[in-house]
Amino acid sequence: NAGVTQTPKFRVLKTGQSMTLLCAQDMNHEYMYWYRQDPGMGLRLIHYSVGEGTTAKGEVPDGYNVSRLKKQNFLLGLESAAPSQTSVYFCASSYSLRVEQYFGPGTRLTVL
Amino acid sequence: GENVEQHPSTLSVQEGDSAVIKCTYSDSASNYFPWYKQELGKRPQLIIDIRSNVGEKKDQRIAVTLNKTAKHFSLHITETQPEDSAVYFCAVQGDDKIIFGKGTRLHILP
Numbered sequence: 503n504a505g506v507t508q509t510p511k512f513r514v515l516k517t518g519q520s521m522t523l524l525c526a527q528d529m530n531h532e533y534m535y536w537y538r539q540d541p542g543m544g545l546r547l548i549h550y551s552v553g554e555g556t557t558a559k560g561e562v563p564d565g566y567n568v569s570r571l572k573k574q575n576f577l578l579g580l581e582s583a584a585p586s587q588t589s590v591y592f593c594a595s596s597y598s599l600r601v602e603q604y605f606g607p608g609t610r611l612t613v614l
Numbered sequence: 615g616e617n618v619e620q621h622p623s624t625l626s627v628q629e630g631d632s633a634v635i636k637c638t639y640s641d642s643a644s645n646y647f648p649w650y651k652q653e654l655g656k657r658p659q660l661i662i663d664i665r666s667n668v669g670e671k672k673d674q675r676i677a678v679t680l681n682k683t684a685k686h687f688s689l690h691i692t693e694t695q696p697e698d699s700a701v702y703f704c705a706v707q708g709d710d711k712i713i714f715g716k717g718t719r720l721h722i723l724p
Contacts, residue, residue, distance in 0.1 A: 600646035605657040
């Protein structure tokens with residue numbers, strides 16, 4: 503099993519450009535999450551999904567959109583990237599609430 | 615909403631000594647308290663968790679204690695080893711979103 507995978511691993515964008523980060527899991531988990539990690543700020547939840555076709559806002563949702571069209575995939579979109587969105591993005595999944603989350607390897611995004 | 619405070623932000627201990635990291639939270643409805651370890655350049659991984667109906671849980675050199683009345687919980691690592699060097703995150707979850715602490719960077723000194 504690959505677990506949780508993320509595409510791409512690294513990306514550099516110019517301000518105003520758009521992009522989509524892809525998260526995939528092969529564990530048949532219902533719950534999926536997108537976090538951003540900034541130095542000294544820990545992990546902050548952007549959006550999450552409690553099942554196929556559902557999404558919900560986390561702590562820091564502004565500037566991001568998500569979609570969960572298939573159970574195994576969770577997409578994070580940036581419509582108009584800003585330098586404040588420079589960060590490391592982690593995807594995670596879990597089979598339920600209040601259980602272990604399995605994280606992907608992360609995507610390092612730089613917005614110039 | 616929920617607020618999680620984690621202390622200290624940095625901790626250095628001599629190899630073989632114990633390390634303690636503490637987190638406090640604000641929402642008394644929170645009932646799940648995991649701890650994640652993140653090594654440099656790697657993804658976070660769960661090391662131990664505790665639920666609100668338990669006061670203490672232990673797994674080899676790692677233990678977590680929970681004081682629901684005072685709304686704080688702590689990670690204890692005994693007989694520290696070089697491979698314990700990492701950033702540790704506490705987290706708090708109730709019926710909704712999970713909130714992470716800002717992390718503690720643990721250095722194990724030779």
